[in-house]
Amino acid sequence: MMILVLSVIVGLSVIAILPVMSEAQLKQKTFVTHSGSVIQTTGEIIDPLYTVSSVEFDPEEFLRNFEYGRISVSESGQTIRDYTIIAEDDKIQEISPGVFFNIWSFNGTVPGPTIRATEGDLVRINFINNGSKEHTMHFHGIHPAEMDGVFESVGSGGGQFVYEFEAGPVGVHPYHCHVMPLEEHIVHGLYGVFIVDPKEERPPADEMVMVLNGFDTDFDTENNFYAANTIPFYYQHHPIQINTDELIRIYVVNMVEFDPINNFHLHGNLYKYYPTGTDLIPSFYTDMITLSQTERGIMEFEYKFPGKYLFHAHKVEFSEKGWVGMFLVNDNHEKNNQEIENGT
Amino acid sequence: MELDGNSSRGKTIASGVIPFVFVIILMLYIFGPGSDLLDLGIPLPEITIEKIDFVDSEIQATVRNTGPISVEVVMADVNDRIQPAAVEPDKSLERFETALVRIPFEWNAGEPYTIGITIDDGTRFEKEIDAAAPALDFSLDLVVFFAIIGTYVGVIPIMIGLLWLPFIKKISRKKYHFFLALTAGLLLFLAIDSIEEAIDVSDENLAGSFNGTLLVVTIVILSFLVLYYAGEKLVKQANSSKITKHVAIALMISIGIGLHNFGEGLAIGASVGLGSIAFSTFLIVGFALHNTTEGIAIAAPMSRGKLMIGKLVAMGLIAGTPAIFGAWLGGFSYSPFSTVIFLSIGAGAIFQVILVLVKWIKEQDTVLSSGAVVSGFATGISIMYLTSILV
Numbered sequence: 001m002m003i004l005v006l007s008v009i010v011g012l013s014v015i016a017i018l019p020v021m022s023e024a025q026l027k028q029k030t031f032v033t034h035s036g037s038v039i040q041t042t043g044e045i046i047d048p049l050y051t052v053s054s055v056e057f058d059p060e061e062f063l064r065n066f067e068y069g070r071i072s073v074s075e076s077g078q079t080i081r082d083y084t085i086i087a088e089d090d091k092i093q094e095i096s097p098g099v100f101f102n103i104w105s106f107n108g109t110v111p112g113p114t115i116r117a118t119e120g121d122l123v124r125i126n127f128i129n130n131g132s133k134e135h136t137m138h139f140h141g142i143h144p145a146e147m148d149g150v151f152e153s154v155g156s157g158g159g160q161f162v163y164e165f166e167a168g169p170v171g172v173h174p175y176h177c178h179v180m181p182l183e184e185h186i187v188h189g190l191y192g193v194f195i196v197d198p199k200e201e202r203p204p205a206d207e208m209v210m211v212l213n214g215f216d217t218d219f220d221t222e223n224n225f226y227a228a229n230t231i232p233f234y235y236q237h238h239p240i241q242i243n244t245d246e247l248i249r250i251y252v253v254n255m256v257e258f259d260p261i262n263n264f265h266l267h268g269n270l271y272k273y274y275p276t277g278t279d280l281i282p283s284f285y286t287d288m289i290t291l292s293q294t295e296r297g298i299m300e301f302e303y304k305f306p307g308k309y310l311f312h313a314h315k316v317e318f319s320e321k322g323w324v325g326m327f328l329v330n331d332n333h334e335k336n337n338q339e340i341e342n343g344t
Numbered sequence: 345m346e347l348d349g350n351s352s353r354g355k356t357i358a359s360g361v362i363p364f365v366f367v368i369i370l371m372l373y374i375f376g377p378g379s380d381l382l383d384l385g386i387p388l389p390e391i392t393i394e395k396i397d398f399v400d401s402e403i404q405a406t407v408r409n410t411g412p413i414s415v416e417v418v419m420a421d422v423n424d425r426i427q428p429a430a431v432e433p434d435k436s437l438e439r440f441e442t443a444l445v446r447i448p449f450e451w452n453a454g455e456p457y458t459i460g461i462t463i464d465d466g467t468r469f470e471k472e473i474d475a476a477a478p479a480l481d482f483s484l485d486l487v488v489f490f491a492i493i494g495t496y497v498g499v500i501p502i503m504i505g506l507l508w509l510p511f512i513k514k515i516s517r518k519k520y521h522f523f524l525a526l527t528a529g530l531l532l533f534l535a536i537d538s539i540e541e542a543i544d545v546s547d548e549n550l551a552g553s554f555n556g557t558l559l560v561v562t563i564v565i566l567s568f569l570v571l572y573y574a575g576e577k578l579v580k581q582a583n584s585s586k587i588t589k590h591v592a593i594a595l596m597i598s599i600g601i602g603l604h605n606f607g608e609g610l611a612i613g614a615s616v617g618l619g620s621i622a623f624s625t626f627l628i629v630g631f632a633l634h635n636t637t638e639g640i641a642i643a644a645p646m647s648r649g650k651l652m653i654g655k656l657v658a659m660g661l662i663a664g665t666p667a668i669f670g671a672w673l674g675g676f677s678y679s680p681f682s683t684v685i686f687l688s689i690g691a692g693a694i695f696q697v698i699l700v701l702v703k704w705i706k707e708q709d710t711v712l713s714s715g716a717v718v719s720g721f722a723t724g725i726s727i728m729y730l731t732s733i734l735v
Contacts, residue, residue: 099419100465
């Protein structure tokens with residue numbers, strides 16, 4: 001009898017105490033710092049660097065997404081690619097965990113969609129301006145003057161314009177709004193990438209787009225955040241998965257304003273660099289390129305050894321404000337095995 | 345009769361209350377539900393970083409929401425480089441609420457740092473620290489250190505100043521008035537000095553919503569009024585009891601100077617604590633010379649009574665020791681708000697003492713525009729300015 005009573009009491013007290021203990025454990029949160037030390041806090045953690053966090057825009061999805069348009073063929077046999085691009089300027093988006101900023105966007109995202117065509121294709125863009133200000137689309141490349149998106153402002157609240165030109169030259173080019181004040185329209189996010197593939201395709205590769213950009217969230221003409229593809233530190237806590245011995249091709253475009261230069265440094269490797277992507281022979285074999293405003297190019301490399309490799313601006317201010325990421329290189333067993341088989 | 349009295353009293357109360365009722369109705373109308381009368385303009389969020397502490401491998405920032413709307417603290421940076429951090433108790437701040445932002449960081453002593461805090465709309469606020477210094481831990485050594493500084497700055501100079509008493513005792517009536525006026529001049533300078541310091545501290549550390557300058561003015565006037573009332577009582581009592589009027593006035597001067605020195609001690613302790621002062625012997629010499637003049641201020645009225653060494657020393661201590669207590673408080677638990685308050689109280693106290701001194705000179709059948717008084721006043725304020733350059 002006594003034993004029963006005792007065990008009931010013990011059981012009840014355990015039930016009573018356990019939730020208290022687990023609550024106390026919940027209250028104590030920990031996080032790891034630069035130097036690896038573990039910090040305990042009863043409060044909240046604000047860490048855009050190492051803590052996995054996601055926001056509305058998904059750089060993971062943007063990275064390998066290419067828009068080829070609605071394809072048709074003209075009577076003369078020319079490929080026609082139709083796109084619909086809608087400009088807006090009233091969205092408030094989380095551009096870093098907890099930071100909300102009024103972005104101006106093409107098709108709702110910053111950067112806008114990556115438009116991709118083959119040299120000689122007819123690109124036809126049905127542009128609709130649903131914003132409250134005038135906007136245009138100005139493509140870098142070769143096209144008639146009236147398709148330049150500078151003098152033909154498209155009115156707010158549903159104004160329309162059709163940009164029509166032959167894709168060229170081969171390479172990677174930016175497009176952006178060209179309405180004055182230009183800086184304002186660009187830094188709010190009205191830009192994107194336009195890729196023109198050569199008629200004879202480049203070798204197959206794991207292809208990705210990186211737009212190097214920044215945000216001046218307090219309007220003091222200095223960027224508060226930098227990133228590859230908008231969200232600071234994103235590829236640091238969401239490493240880009242790639243394989244050993246697989247060709248990686250990055251279309252990189254620098255859209256950072258205010259700061260005269262940006263750069264791109266790759267760890268544990270060097271890359272072949274094709275400035276503007278206009279030539280099919282690389283100009284450099286390097287691990288560091290310097291990019292001025294809208295300067296861009298194609299990088300190609302393969303990793304020999306698996307593991308984690310950083311890539312970031314070697315202007316360290318930019319990397320410490322978000323322009324830093326990581327490749328997680330997985331061992332490409334399949335390919336290795338094949339090679340071994342072929343070898344024997 | 346009684347009924348009449350009651351009803352007229354009711355009317356008085358009612359007439360006093362009615363305006364308040366209207367004020368409340370007005371407030372309800374403006375702020376009440378469904379009222380969009382004042383939904384004009386864009387309220388700008390604001391936070392103030394009130395304090396930065398450098399502790400073991402960590403920088404801690406105390407932030408207060410000093411804007412009109414609630415905000416969230418979303419990011420911390422050191423020298424404009426983003427750092428992981430923790431916010432305690434939590435990151436959302438209502439109006440006037442504070443939070444502690446803990447930034448793990450291996451800081452280097454003596455180097456300048458700028459700490460930035462970004463809120464949810466992307467606005468970044470920052471505070472600069474000239475030289476990082478570890479937050480002071482309460483230790484016996486430090487207690488002694490502050491006591492010694494307080495003694496050097498407050499007690500010893502005043503005691504030295506008191507040694508002029510025999511000299512002032514021997515001089516003629518006219519010259520005596522010169523010294524009384526000189527005292528008033530010294531004190532006026534101290535009062536202005538306190539106010540300037542208080543406004544400086546509030547500008548640098550308090551948010552605009554505290555109305556720093558008006559806060560200082562209000563406290564100065566309140567402290568003046570309280571001490572004026574208490575002082576009059578003391579003088580009245582002096583007439584009917586054994587302490588003489590000289591003693592009463594000297595006592596008021598010591599209290600006024602004591603309050604001022606408390607504020608000065610706070611500022612010194614805080615500066616050491618925040619690492620913005622490296623205490624050099626030169627600085628101590630400057631403070632000492634400056635504060636010696638405060639001793640003269642006490643000695644002057646005392647010189648006309650009997651020589652009372654015990655009372656004189658007591659007054660010196662009343663005026664001087666607050667510097668020690670101030671240094672302790674400022675060094676170990678600095679609060680810009682309390683510093684502003686104490687400096688302002690000190691200024692108000694000194695204004696009251698000046699008034700007493702002027703009345704005292706007048707009561708001795710002297711014209712305020714006499715050469716002795718005017719030149720004394722001018723000399724006093726000039727001496728203070730010249731010695732203040734040394735600090």
